Amino acid sequence: MRLCHACLSKPAEIFLDYSQRRLCIDCFLKYYEKKVKQTIDKYRMIKVGEKIGVAVSGGKDSTALIYVLKKLYPSLNLVGIHLNLGIKEYSNHCNEILREFIKKLNIPLIEFNLLKQLGFSIHDFEGTEHGKKICSICGTIKRYLLNKIAYEERINKLATGHNLDDIVEVIFNCYLQGDVTQLSRISPITPANHPKLVARIKPLCMMTEMENLLYASYLELPFRSLSCPLSKGNRSLKQKRLINEKIVQEIPTFKHMLFKSYLKRIAPYFKTYPNVEIFECKYCGMPTSKDVCAFCRLTQRVKKLIVE
Ligand code: SF4
Ligand SMILES: [Zn+2]
Ligand SMILES: [Zn+2]
Numbered sequence: 681m682r683l684c685h686a687c688l689s690k691p692a693e694i695f696l697d698y699s700q701r702r703l704c705i706d707c708f709l710k711y712y713e714k715k716v717k718q719t720i721d722k723y724r725m726i727k728v729g730e731k732i733g734v735a736v737s738g739g740k741d742s743t744a745l746i747y748v749l750k751k752l753y754p755s756l757n758l759v760g761i762h763l764n765l766g767i768k769e770y771s772n773h774c775n776e777i778l779r780e781f782i783k784k785l786n787i788p789l790i791e792f793n794l795l796k797q798l799g800f801s802i803h804d805f806e807g808t809e810h811g812k813k814i815c816s817i818c819g820t821i822k823r824y825l826l827n828k829i830a831y832e833e834r835i836n837k838l839a840t841g842h843n844l845d846d847i848v849e850v851i852f853n854c855y856l857q858g859d860v861t862q863l864s865r866i867s868p869i870t871p872a873n874h875p876k877l878v879a880r881i882k883p884l885c886m887m888t889e890m891e892n893l894l895y896a897s898y899l900e901l902p903f904r905s906l907s908c909p910l911s912k913g914n915r916s917l918k919q920k921r922l923i924n925e926k927i928v929q930e931i932p933t934f935k936h937m938l939f940k941s942y943l944k945r946i947a948p949y950f951k952t953y954p955n956v957e958i959f960e961c962k963y964c965g966m967p968t969s970k971d972v973c974a975f976c977r978l979t980q981r982v983k984k985l986i987v988e
Contacts, residue, residue, distance in 0.1 A: 766801025
């Protein structure tokens with residue numbers, strides 16, 4: 681029997697390949713919480729008295745995030761924000777699990793139902809020219825609505841459950857595509873550069889997807905058991921699989937090295953990277969780099985299709 685490298689008394693249950701450490705369940709939970717706290721402190725993500733909105737989807741990452749934030753900062757003014765995207769049984773399944781869980785945590789939950797409040801769901805984009813890039817459309821809609829809700833609710837910062845695997849996949853894709861603009865935006869904290877934009881923080885950016893899954897599972901936190909039916913062919917899932925199954929197998933430190941070297945050696949060059957000029961959308965008044973924001977362009981198209 682191998683013993684935990686931290687307490688040297690209990691049997692090790694978890695092997696962290698990137699640091700070659702074996703931990704028992706209790707030491708893993710402590711390690712996880714300590715590392716999240718260190719990340720929040722290092723990037724000064726949360727200040728005393730701030731109202732923090734947490735985007736909760738019903739998945740393991742955002743479930744682990746809201747739980748660990750409540751545990752680390754019991755008196756923090758937290759509010760959950762959930763978007764029901766109207767995706768077949770998947771969205772209602774996520775919604776039900778979340779409602780009960782957030783209530784138990786004694787945190788207020790803002791729910792936004794696309795179908796009920798806007799008259800369309802993500803499925804309505806399937807029949808448009810964007811049908812093949814449904815996750816990218818879904819991402820645009822989620823970013824817009826989360827920001828709008830946070831802005832209207834006077835939330836100071838919006839926390840998302842993005843993990844290390846998510847971030848490394850985006851860096852990897854930016855390198856592949858030579859997408860310097862997108863690369864320049866990758867950061868544990870995205871400041872608000874317009875009065876109607878809410879700053880974003882990623883407290884789990886140093887935690888792997890597996891660590892979030894283990895944390896949520898060992899604590900028996902409820903998270904969705906269904907996968908989104910629209911995720912088939914999703915680029916990010918394919919590239920994450922490639923990174924985990926091929927590269928990390930050979931180089932266990934790959935994900936940590938890529939993000940840390942990006943933050944230390946590449947991100948500083950972006951401090952002087954030209955910011956795009958921000959206007960207000962002529963339809964909704966929210967910030968955009970064009971005269972009509974991406975959300976209004978997309979939704980006008982789909983609303984026309986529904987009416988026709
Ligand atoms: S898998 Fe794609 S369509 Fe489904 S919720 Fe995620 S981003 Fe949206
Ligand atoms: Zn231990
Ligand atoms: Zn708009």
